[in-house]
Amino acid sequence: MTTYKELKREITESASNYDGIFWAFSNKQFNEGCEKLGLNKEDIESGKLAKLGAGGFILADKKESYWKHLDGLHAKMKQALKNEAFLLEALIYELINHEFIITYDASDALASLALNADDVPSEILKEAKREAVRRCE
Numbered sequence: 001m002t003t004y005k006e007l008k009r010e011i012t013e014s015a016s017n018y019d020g021i022f023w024a025f026s027n028k029q030f031n032e033g034c035e036k037l038g039l040n041k042e043d044i045e046s047g048k049l050a051k052l053g054a055g056g057f058i059l060a061d062k063k064e065s066y067w068k069h070l071d072g073l074h075a076k077m078k079q080a081l082k083n084e085a086f087l088l089e090a091l092i093y094e095l096i097n098h099e100f101i102i103t104y105d106a107s108d109a110l111a112s113l114a115l116n117a118d119d120v121p122s123e124i125l126k127e128a129k130r131e132a133v134r135r136c137e
Helices: 004-016 027-036 041-045 060-080 084-097 107-112 122-136
Strands: 021-023 049-053 056-059
Touching (some): 004 060, 004 084, 084 122
Antiparallel strands (some): 021 056, 049 056
8 A cells, every 4th residue: 555655755746747847936947947848938928838826837738637637636645545544644744744743733734634623533633643742752
């Protein structure tokens, strides 16, 4: 079975390396991304490049398929989270990542998994909290 970290990495890489996409946080990176995709100034002005937000840009004709691709990746994670062992592993990872040991608030960790406390069996959430604290001590 795939681990949470493996699936998270797979999803991140698949989303970030999608064909026709680049990320730019400066004019230099933007120009390099456009060059990589073979776009010139006229192409950009004519709407062949679309913004994704958060520094992401994609060829306009690939934008819709990219969002469908992301939906599929999110569905894959949602399905995996139905497995209690996978869910426990994911919760522990995200509780540690969201500094549960400092805040004792699980809401950010749950939100990162598109969950809320009502979505998780209480015993699993309790076990995840205990284990996250233990690993941080």
